[in-house]
Amino acid sequence: MPNNPADSSAADPSGLSGLSDRGPDIPPPPWQRAPDRSARRRREPISRDAIVAAALDLLDREGLTALSMRRLADELGTGAASLYWHVGSKDGLLDLVFDEVIGEGKVPDPDPDRWQDQLKQVARDQRAASLRHPWLVRVSIGRIPMGPNALRYSERILAILRAGGLPPHLAVQGYLLLIATINGFTIDETGVDDSADPAANTSLTDPESRQRAAAVARDYIASLPVAQFPTMTALADEFALADPDERFDLLIDIFIDGLSRHAVSSPAGPSPTSAGQPGVP
Amino acid sequence: MPNNPADSSAADPSGLSGLSDRGPDIPPPPWQRAPDRSARRRREPISRDAIVAAALDLLDREGLTALSMRRLADELGTGAASLYWHVGSKDGLLDLVFDEVIGEGKVPDPDPDRWQDQLKQVARDQRAASLRHPWLVRVSIGRIPMGPNALRYSERILAILRAGGLPPHLAVQGYLLLIATINGFTIDETGVDDSADPAANTSLTDPESRQRAAAVARDYIASLPVAQFPTMTALADEFALADPDERFDLLIDIFIDGLSRHAVSSPAGPSPTSAGQPGVP
DNA sequence: TCGTCTCTCGAACGCCGTTCTATCATGGAC
DNA sequence: GTCCATGATAGAACGGCGTTCGAGAGACGA
Numbered sequence: 001m002p003n004n005p006a007d008s009s010a011a012d013p014s015g016l017s018g019l020s021d022r023g024p025d026i027p028p029p030p031w032q033r034a035p036d037r038s039a040r041r042r043r044e045p046i047s048r049d050a051i052v053a054a055a056l057d058l059l060d061r062e063g064l065t066a067l068s069m070r071r072l073a074d075e076l077g078t079g080a081a082s083l084y085w086h087v088g089s090k091d092g093l094l095d096l097v098f099d100e101v102i103g104e105g106k107v108p109d110p111d112p113d114r115w116q117d118q119l120k121q122v123a124r125d126q127r128a129a130s131l132r133h134p135w136l137v138r139v140s141i142g143r144i145p146m147g148p149n150a151l152r153y154s155e156r157i158l159a160i161l162r163a164g165g166l167p168p169h170l171a172v173q174g175y176l177l178l179i180a181t182i183n184g185f186t187i188d189e190t191g192v193d194d195s196a197d198p199a200a201n202t203s204l205t206d207p208e209s210r211q212r213a214a215a216v217a218r219d220y221i222a223s224l225p226v227a228q229f230p231t232m233t234a235l236a237d238e239f240a241l242a243d244p245d246e247r248f249d250l251l252i253d254i255f256i257d258g259l260s261r262h263a264v265s266s267p268a269g270p271s272p273t274s275a276g277q278p279g280v281p
Numbered sequence: 282m283p284n285n286p287a288d289s290s291a292a293d294p295s296g297l298s299g300l301s302d303r304g305p306d307i308p309p310p311p312w313q314r315a316p317d318r319s320a321r322r323r324r325e326p327i328s329r330d331a332i333v334a335a336a337l338d339l340l341d342r343e344g345l346t347a348l349s350m351r352r353l354a355d356e357l358g359t360g361a362a363s364l365y366w367h368v369g370s371k372d373g374l375l376d377l378v379f380d381e382v383i384g385e386g387k388v389p390d391p392d393p394d395r396w397q398d399q400l401k402q403v404a405r406d407q408r409a410a411s412l413r414h415p416w417l418v419r420v421s422i423g424r425i426p427m428g429p430n431a432l433r434y435s436e437r438i439l440a441i442l443r444a445g446g447l448p449p450h451l452a453v454q455g456y457l458l459l460i461a462t463i464n465g466f467t468i469d470e471t472g473v474d475d476s477a478d479p480a481a482n483t484s485l486t487d488p489e490s491r492q493r494a495a496a497v498a499r500d501y502i503a504s505l506p507v508a509q510f511p512t513m514t515a516l517a518d519e520f521a522l523a524d525p526d527e528r529f530d531l532l533i534d535i536f537i538d539g540l541s542r543h544a545v546s547s548p549a550g551p552s553p554t555s556a557g558q559p560g561v562p
Numbered sequence: 563t564c565g566t567c568t569c570t571c572g573a574a575c576g577c578c579g580t581t582c583t584a585t586c587a588t589g590g591a592c
Numbered sequence: 593g594t595c596c597a598t599g600a601t602a603g604a605a606c607g608g609c610g611t612t613c614g615a616g617a618g619a620c621g622a
Binding site for chain 2: 608609610611612613
């Protein structure tokens with residue numbers, strides 16, 4: 001009789017479910033741990049939200065390359081196969097994680113007089129989020145943002161563009177281009193990969209190591225043959241002085257100013273109420 | 282050529298790599314074929330250029346996911362381990378492939394009166410190259426372009442910017458932003474991945490399937506609750522009409538026009554000969 | 563002839579995403 | 593109280609990946 005019926009009520013209440021390990025009364029060998037199942041069993045059923053939260057945590061802690069289904073399952077104290085019941089695939093999981101992070105972004109209610117400043121602030125916030133989660137842009141690459149949070153996000157940005165007087169066509173084009181422009185800037189700002197292991201995420205946050213890397217690049221460019229690279233060698237210092245914050249501000253200034261000038265010269269009716277939508281004045 | 286990348290430093294943390302199976306002097310059993318080695322031996326030594334060419338061919342034919350070291354070695358009639366003697370790593374190989382493709386791009390000699398048109402043409406050419414090689418932008422992501430062709434490419438673009446009268450700082454910033462902007466646009470234009478297998482690369486080239494995908498997106502957006510998404514539902518048709526060519530032209534118009542206006546309002550001396558470089562008038 | 567150097571490559575290591583399948587726990591139907 | 597459908601877990605395996613190791617083949621100068 002393999003199990004004591006008195007104390008095993010939690011583990012095996014049916015009593016003799018007996019089978020699995022063949023012989024009727026041969027106890028399972030000690031080296032293959034069949035028991036203790038009750039300890040971890042019914043730990044509490046992992047939920048899809050818990051998986052997404054753990055994935056987000058793991059991504060922020062160790063970066064994109066550290067996220068594997070096995071590793072994530074370990075983090076949750078379960079097996080990799082269990083995750084597939086909840087999220088379908090790794091790509092599906094990344095869909096959920098992406099939409100979760102997009103939900104962090106706050107977009108203000110449209111103010112027609114300040115639409116350009118509002119857009120610039122949205123752009124800065126988006127870049128800040130991408131620096132906070134260096135894996136974000138890379139995850140977003142092949143992904144059409146159609147989660148609920150992404151839709152809300154798009155809705156509010158488009159509302160700002162329409163409130164600013166941009167005609168429908170230019171509003172949509174401008175929105176798509178704004179996102180693409182921000183991503184294009186941020187994607188090579190977020191380095192090769194991620195924090196790796198020992199808080200070595202120096203390429204982004206630490207200004208000193210960035211300074212050092214810039215100096216190396218400058219020295220290399222300056223060392224090129226002048227006859228073949230007259231312009232670059234003359235501009236070598238400028239490569240070292242490149243400040244990402246300043247460059248990003250320059251980019252969105254160029255973009256939003258240019259977009260607004262295209263707006264006034266657009267032939268389409270500038271009245272934003274042409275579509276009869278209630279939320280946009 | 283003394284560039285053997287194998288430095289043979291300790292790569293086995295467990296230490297005990299030597300063991301597994303083989304005995305000291307047991308001859309190989311006849312059923313495991315040691316011979317016929319002479320038949321394929323000295324086929325002709327594969328070169329680094331041949332590897333790069335084969336990788337480029339494989340990428341263009343079947344896309345980024347199809348490129349693995351094993352697959353590429355098969356393509357060359359050799360073993361995967363052989364490639365590592367020539368290219369060091371897959372990443373090193375991608376460096377070479379990337380620089381090879383960058384070398385395709387032709388940048389005109391600077392014409393001070395036409396610098397904006399010249400830059401726009403460079404941008405269009407770069408986008409065309411990224412559509413011709415849909416894997417290009419994805420390969421370029423974590424990669425600092427420092428190969429010989431990339432340096433020549435940068436030199437010529439910077440020469441155009443300087444010839445246009447942009448001060449040194451703005452020329453470098455504008456160059457970096459131009460590349461980032463083009464990449465940001467092209468990266469989500471080149472789809473999820475690649476041609477996969479049966480000439481199914483419909484997402485980019487075939488206008489009909491793109492039309493159909495746009496119609497699906499429009500219908501989905503139009504089906505959203507109007508109360509929650511007043512702006513998006515009103516603009517649903519615009520999402521279907523989005524023409525990438527037109528959108529790209531709009532983007533570089535906005536960018537180059539904005540850059541040129543920043544140039545004239547810049548405090549730095551606009552004389553392009555201030556650095557004493559011979560190649561730029 | 564010998565030794566050294568360049569180059570090839572089968573085998574293995576440790577990872578990956580994913581699937582199969584056996585199993586357990588639970589709760590409603592009878 | 594018993595039975596069964598269902599939700600959920602997870603070990604084992606499959607095929608593939610990048611990379612390394614070590615044995616060896618050929619070329620070539622001494």
